[in-house]
Amino acid sequence: MTDTTSYVPPAVWQPAPSGGAFASINRPVAGPTHDKELPIGKHPLQLYSLGTPNGQKVTIMLEELLALGHAGAEYDAWLIRIQEGEQFSSGFVDVNPNSKIPALLDRSGEQPVRVFESGAILLYLAEKFGAFLPKDPAARTETLNWLFWQMASAPYVGGGFGHFYAYAPEKFEYAINRFAMETKRQLDVLDRRLAGQRYLAGSDYTIADIAVYPWYGGLVQNRLYSAAEFLSAQDYRHVNRWAEDIAARPAVRRGQRVNRIRGDEASQVPERHDASDLD
Incomplete structure (x- = not known):
């Protein structure tokens, strides 16, 4: 090991500039930073996300469900630019109080159901549509x-x-x-x-x-x-x-393009509101 440091942790930690790619949005408290409602599209499922690995889990799942013929899995995928702090809007915090993507709002029933944490969303969708989760x-x-x-x-x-x-x-x-x-x-x-x-x-x-x-x-x-x-x-x-x-898998390739804003331009589909957006 070649790293050396003279840092001694204080008795009580206080926030300090950290630098790095996400320094502008790192903070030690939760809750919204600004008021802004989330957009609502025409489909039963409203996804608020970004094409990170955690975001890809859900878009891949939704595209797999659609490939199986589950029409109820049609969805709007809205882009949340996390490096601009959009996950701290009041609307997003209402869906996910932890201010992390992805967040899902299911509006197919009488009352909207919020689902946050990518694993919880996968489990929710698997149980809702009876797919990709064994019954045994x-x-x-x-x-x-x-x-x-x-x-x-x-x-x-x-x-x-x-x-x-x-x-x-x-x-x-x-x-x-x-x-x-x-x-x-x-x-x-x-x-x-x-x-x-x-x-x-x-x-x-x-x-x-x-x-x-x-x-x-x-x-x-x-x-x-x-x-x-x-x-x-x-x-x-x-x-x-x-x-x-x-x-x-075709559905995996489709799902990886949704909410993507990096890489070659042909692979980027920042928002998805119809299947034709991926064609």
Whole structure:
């Protein structure tokens, strides 16, 4: 380790400028910063999101449901520019008090239902439409095991490895090594699991795969932090096989384009209000 520091934590922490890509929106309190209502479109499901890995989980799920013929899964996808603080509007906070994308509002019933946290949205949609979640108790439990594994593990990849490797204003060897080690351990967990079966919960594609793919598929396919070489991603051959399998699904390709505002222009669909927006 080459990093040295003379920093000694004070008795009581006080906020200080942190720098980095998200410094302008980081704050130690919750709640709205400004009043603004969210837009409402014509479809039963209103999604407020951004094409990050967490956002992609939900748009992939919705496109998969539509591909199965579930017309009730038609949705409006509204862009939330998190680096401009749009997640702190009063309307967004009403849907998700944690001010994180994605957030879903289901207006198909007598009263709107809000759903926040990407894993909760996947589970809600799977139960609502009876798809991508096995009915067999053992298979259902295994699916939920991996869904909640992803929800618990990804903060180490995004908030830890991704932050210090890609976004922090300085490169800190200790922090990068710490989170790279954990990220590689997680990839090894997946690789061992996928060595003996096609998908995470067994032979069927489920919400577990939909949740895990945007993060770990993104890592091994070098779409996340451009870190595949750094992490020796080619070594995780079962994860790579699984990622290639999922990447070939038309609904996955469609879902990854929704609320996307980076990359080549042809892949960007900042908002989706009709299926033709993706054609």
